[in-house]
Amino acid sequence: MKPKFAMYWASSCGGCEIAVLNTHEKILDVDANFDVAFWPVAMDAKYKDVEAMEDKSILLTLFNGGIRNDENEEIANLLRQKSQILVAFGSCATEGCIPGMANFSPSHEIVETAFHTLSTENPNSIYPQTSYKMPEGTIYIPTINSRVKTLVDVVPVDYFMPGCPPESHQISAVLDLVIAVVKGEAELPPKGAVIGVGNSTVCDECDRERDVKKIREFTRAHLVGALDPNLCLLEQGIPCNGSATRSGCDARCPTAGAQCIGCYGPAPGVIDYGARLISSFASVVDSNDPDEIERILDGIPDPAGQFYRFSLAGSLLKGAREAV
Amino acid sequence: MNTPKERIGVYICHCGTNISAVVDVEDVAQWAANKLEHKGVVIARDHKFMCSSLGQELVENDIKELGLTRVVVAACSPHLHEKTFRTACERAGLNPYLCELVSIREQVSWVHSDKVVATQKSKAIVSSGVERLIYHEALEQLSVPINPATLVVGGGIAGIQATLELADAGSPVYLVEREPSIGGHMAQFDKTFPTLDCSACILTPKMVDVGIHPNITLLTWAEVEQVNGYVGNFDVTVRQKARKVITDLCTGCGICIEKCPKNVLDDIYEVGMNYRKAVYTPFPQAVPNYPVMDLDNCIYFDTGKCKACEKFCPTNAIDFEQEDEMLKFQVGNIILATGFDLFDARKMSNYGYGRLENVFNSLEFERMCNASGPTEGEIVLRDGVTTPKAVGIIHCVGSRDKSHNAYCSSICCMQSLKFAHLVEERTGAHVYNFYIDIRTPGKGYDEFYNRIVEEGTHFVRGKVAEVTNAARQPDEKKKLIIQVEDTLIGKQRRIPVDMVILSAGLEPRHDAKEVAKLFGISCSADGWYIEKHPKLDPVATMTDGVYIAGCVQGPKDIPASIAQGAAAAARVQGKIQQGEMLMEPIRASIIEEQCSGCRICNDLCPYNAILYHDATMTSEINAALCQGCGTCIAACPAGAVIGTSYSNEQVLAQIEGLLMDVSV
Numbered sequence: 001m002k003p004k005f006a007m008y009w010a011s012s013c014g015g016c017e018i019a020v021l022n023t024h025e026k027i028l029d030v031d032a033n034f035d036v037a038f039w040p041v042a043m044d045a046k047y048k049d050v051e052a053m054e055d056k057s058i059l060l061t062l063f064n065g066g067i068r069n070d071e072n073e074e075i076a077n078l079l080r081q082k083s084q085i086l087v088a089f090g091s092c093a094t095e096g097c098i099p100g101m102a103n104f105s106p107s108h109e110i111v112e113t114a115f116h117t118l119s120t121e122n123p124n125s126i127y128p129q130t131s132y133k134m135p136e137g138t139i140y141i142p143t144i145n146s147r148v149k150t151l152v153d154v155v156p157v158d159y160f161m162p163g164c165p166p167e168s169h170q171i172s173a174v175l176d177l178v179i180a181v182v183k184g185e186a187e188l189p190p191k192g193a194v195i196g197v198g199n200s201t202v203c204d205e206c207d208r209e210r211d212v213k214k215i216r217e218f219t220r221a222h223l224v225g226a227l228d229p230n231l232c233l234l235e236q237g238i239p240c241n242g243s244a245t246r247s248g249c250d251a252r253c254p255t256a257g258a259q260c261i262g263c264y265g266p267a268p269g270v271i272d273y274g275a276r277l278i279s280s281f282a283s284v285v286d287s288n289d290p291d292e293i294e295r296i297l298d299g300i301p302d303p304a305g306q307f308y309r310f311s312l313a314g315s316l317l318k319g320a321r322e323a324v
Numbered sequence: 325m326n327t328p329k330e331r332i333g334v335y336i337c338h339c340g341t342n343i344s345a346v347v348d349v350e351d352v353a354q355w356a357a358n359k360l361e362h363k364g365v366v367i368a369r370d371h372k373f374m375c376s377s378l379g380q381e382l383v384e385n386d387i388k389e390l391g392l393t394r395v396v397v398a399a400c401s402p403h404l405h406e407k408t409f410r411t412a413c414e415r416a417g418l419n420p421y422l423c424e425l426v427s428i429r430e431q432v433s434w435v436h437s438d439k440v441v442a443t444q445k446s447k448a449i450v451s452s453g454v455e456r457l458i459y460h461e462a463l464e465q466l467s468v469p470i471n472p473a474t475l476v477v478g479g480g481i482a483g484i485q486a487t488l489e490l491a492d493a494g495s496p497v498y499l500v501e502r503e504p505s506i507g508g509h510m511a512q513f514d515k516t517f518p519t520l521d522c523s524a525c526i527l528t529p530k531m532v533d534v535g536i537h538p539n540i541t542l543l544t545w546a547e548v549e550q551v552n553g554y555v556g557n558f559d560v561t562v563r564q565k566a567r568k569v570i571t572d573l574c575t576g577c578g579i580c581i582e583k584c585p586k587n588v589l590d591d592i593y594e595v596g597m598n599y600r601k602a603v604y605t606p607f608p609q610a611v612p613n614y615p616v617m618d619l620d621n622c623i624y625f626d627t628g629k630c631k632a633c634e635k636f637c638p639t640n641a642i643d644f645e646q647e648d649e650m651l652k653f654q655v656g657n658i659i660l661a662t663g664f665d666l667f668d669a670r671k672m673s674n675y676g677y678g679r680l681e682n683v684f685n686s687l688e689f690e691r692m693c694n695a696s697g698p699t700e701g702e703i704v705l706r707d708g709v710t711t712p713k714a715v716g717i718i719h720c721v722g723s724r725d726k727s728h729n730a731y732c733s734s735i736c737c738m739q740s741l742k743f744a745h746l747v748e749e750r751t752g753a754h755v756y757n758f759y760i761d762i763r764t765p766g767k768g769y770d771e772f773y774n775r776i777v778e779e780g781t782h783f784v785r786g787k788v789a790e791v792t793n794a795a796r797q798p799d800e801k802k803k804l805i806i807q808v809e810d811t812l813i814g815k816q817r818r819i820p821v822d823m824v825i826l827s828a829g830l831e832p833r834h835d836a837k838e839v840a841k842l843f844g845i846s847c848s849a850d851g852w853y854i855e856k857h858p859k860l861d862p863v864a865t866m867t868d869g870v871y872i873a874g875c876v877q878g879p880k881d882i883p884a885s886i887a888q889g890a891a892a893a894a895r896v897q898g899k900i901q902q903g904e905m906l907m908e909p910i911r912a913s914i915i916e917e918q919c920s921g922c923r924i925c926n927d928l929c930p931y932n933a934i935l936y937h938d939a940t941m942t943s944e945i946n947a948a949l950c951q952g953c954g955t956c957i958a959a960c961p962a963g964a965v966i967g968t969s970y971s972n973e974q975v976l977a978q979i980e981g982l983l984m985d986v987s988v
Contacts, residue, residue, distance in 0.1 A: 200964075201918075210922060213924050269966075270961075271963065279959065283955070
């Protein structure tokens with residue numbers, strides 16, 4: 001009997017599933033080596049089917065998406081119980097990703113924004129209710145949590161695989177490894193490891209030439225007439241996050257002339273990705289004049305998005321906090 | 325629960341009543357013993373004075389008898405007693421870096437009054453110390469040999485004193501001065517307060533000593549270009565500007581100066597009051613006495629014709645082809661004595677300096693009083709002949725003034741009193757001193773003030789509003805009128821005078837910040853160099869091996885500058901005597917595998933300790949150069965730079981400890 005495979009999407013966009021399918025014929029290896037037990041995006045399945053499985057009966061679960069509501073959290077617990085290897089798959093599950101940026105606002109404000117702003121047509125001020133009494137009985141929809149959590153915030157996680165989404169070649173490599181382990185040909189990495197990545201930063205995989213950094217201006221790629229195709233983007237004033245970001249993506253964005261926005265998460269030595277980058281960029285701002293520094297920093301119009309686009313929910317502060 | 329790995333002793337100091345008056349010290353000790361037991365705390369004690377020998381013995385005995393492997397002392401700032409307790413631990417056989425001093429005096433008792441809150445905060449701070457300490461490593465100090473040579477920068481009186489002290493003690497000294505001669509501001513003065521002895525008479529013997537001393541390499545007309553290395557082993561590069569005079573041949577006879585046809589306004593030594601030649605020594609007693617050529621004004625360099633100096637030089641010492649030379653040498657220590665600039669009185673346009681011709685600044689007046697100055701000591705108006713009948717001396721120009729410099733320039737009161745005396749003595753004019761407060765705290769200074777009062781100088785207490793030549797009354801015609809509120813009589817006054825002297829304040833050198841960066845030390849917001857401790861270590865800086873003396877540290881008079889010069893020399897000589905020194909092992913290092921060579925850190929190190937390897941595309945830190953400041957650690961985006969004693973684990977543990985719920 002083939003070992004069981006599961007993949008789940010919690011609060012996510014579906015890009016991670018596409019990335020898995022984007023492994024092309026590798027997906028056939030998955031089918032050849034695993035019995036796909038649960039994968040809501042690809043096949044019909046009911047939670048009760050999973051509940052009925054024996055504990056630890058799923059060998060590998062790729063869990064993508066952050067924990068936005070109580071349903072996400074319930075399934076995280078369920079899959080933890082049923083899986084031998086639980087992988088936080090993709091940026092949302094590992095550090096919250098784009099949905100995690102909602103942690104800059106309290107959840108009631110988010111609902112308010114969605115159902116009652118100028119751009120919303122809601123003449124009767126109808127808001128979603130978590131439960132509703134119908135003649136047939138009460139029905140429920142999931143309750144939104146006060147903030148987005150990462151998978152490891154709610155259950156123990158065996159491995160972390162960052163990326164928004166993880167690169168397909170990295171996914172293939174991980175699948176190959178697990179298949180080899182099943183066949184007794186390889187060993188799993190130590191628990192808690194970050195997998196499907198390199199061991200340093202995006203700069204390590206970037207071919208652009210680099211020199212000593214002195215930043216006199218931050219700008220945006222589309223505002224610059226012609227970028228030097230060979231020179232480090234940061235030295236050209238483009239706030240590229242590559243220097244703090246985990247390698248593993250082959251530096252695809254900076255190679256193509258777009259700044260790294262950090263989807264592969266923090267490099268191995270980095271604890272709070274945003275804080276580290278802020279400290280780092282600030283260190284090379286080449287001025288001692290407060291007004292001039294202010295002007296240079298104004299070149300980053302959205303610091304929260306620049307530095308915490310992917311990592312807010314998994315950061316040290318995990319979101320905006322009310323001042324005490 | 326896991327058994328804790330370490331055996332930790334916690335010691336809470338009362339600091340007399342400094343701490344215990346606000347913090348319940350016994351409660352903190354008891355709490356630590358109970359609530360931090362699971363972290364490994366095996367003993368927690370309090371003591372009246374932990375820094376006393378009894379307090380230290382307490383720690384030593386516990387290390388020996390209880391087998392402590394870590395020690396936390398909660399007392400004053402680590403600045404004061406970290407070394408004391410580290411040494412105590414070392415005596416008891418524990419690595420000194422396994423001791424952590426946390427401050428509950430400066431950070432708690434001195435800044436809080438609520439005893440309950442202060443006690444809770446002390447507990448949190450003790451908890452943070454314990455948490456952090458668990459991650460400490462045993463470290464060894466690095467020993468480095470000390471080069472016995474010293475670089476002294478600046479040949480004013482402070483630099484001269486430091487140089488002579490060291491040279492007389494037998495140590496080689498390089499004295500670098502950017503002007504053609506040493507002497508500094510003191511060489512411009514006529515008389516010194518309060519004794520009124522002749523400035524040149526007491527200064528020039530010292531200058532001559534510097535010039536002939538076998539242990540001194542005197543480099544004038546030279547500037548330090550680059551400093552690398554660290555205490556004991558600095559590599560220095562000095563630019564010897566081309567004098568266009570071969571010093572080995574020059575006898576200092578002065579014929580070239582005499583024959584030079586070009587007169588140039590001397591705006592340095594003579595502060596624009598007199599002329600010099602294009603080839604010149606700034607003054608007759610200059611040391612060294614060979615001249616320099618001012619290329620901007622030399623007729624030959626301008627038109628290709630002249631060479632009068634070369635024609636008449638009896639020893640063929642003129643060399644028009646001479647180029648700047650880069651001199652490289654090594655020193656163990658550096659003393660910075662680069663002095664001050666005079667506040668530019670033009671910034672206070674209401675006093676008319678630069679606009680009203682008979683308004684003088686203090687240095688101009690000093691030159692005027694000097695027997696070898698532009699008027700040969702005659703005190704006259706700008707026309708060079710008229711003796712003033714009334715003179716106003718304004719104190720605090722640019723000092724004690726929020727619009728300019730908030731600080732007191734320290735010397736202006738005494739200088740202004742000296743001026744009053746000289747005017748009175750040489751011209752018999754009426755003298756008015758306009759002051760905010762009279763500050764005469766030095767030895768013999770207040771006596772000098774009383775003497776000037778008795779001589780008949782008028783003292784007007786008030787900040788002068790304006791100096792103007794716009795007469796309102798007949799007796800004000802062709803006069804300078806000083807408009808002032810006399811705060812002692814509570815009236816506005818207009819006092820007509822012939823001459824106004826502005827006692828301008830002292831400012832940091834215009835290039836003080838760049839020079840500070842060159843030597844890796846820090847400036848205050850004003851631009852004065854910061855001493856290691858304002859009371860206990862006034863001539864050292866936070867950079868090991870770099871000392872400061874004289875006005876570079878802040879405004880001061882001649883006796884204080886000389887005392888600092890001597891003090892800095894004594895500190896350096898002490899280091900030289902040791903032969904080698906131990907350096908703190910707090911260092912940063914780069915984890916090579918995690919370094920992607922982004923080069924963000926490369927230009928940030930104040931000690932130039934970071935080098936970049938092109939081949940491996942990684943950066944590396946030279947441990948001997950690193951001073952453990954942490955700049956690169958904060959800057960590294962990859963977290964690839966780690967600092968001993970300040971690792972992520974340590975800092976996060978410390979925060980964790982601080983956030984512990986201490987209310988239970």
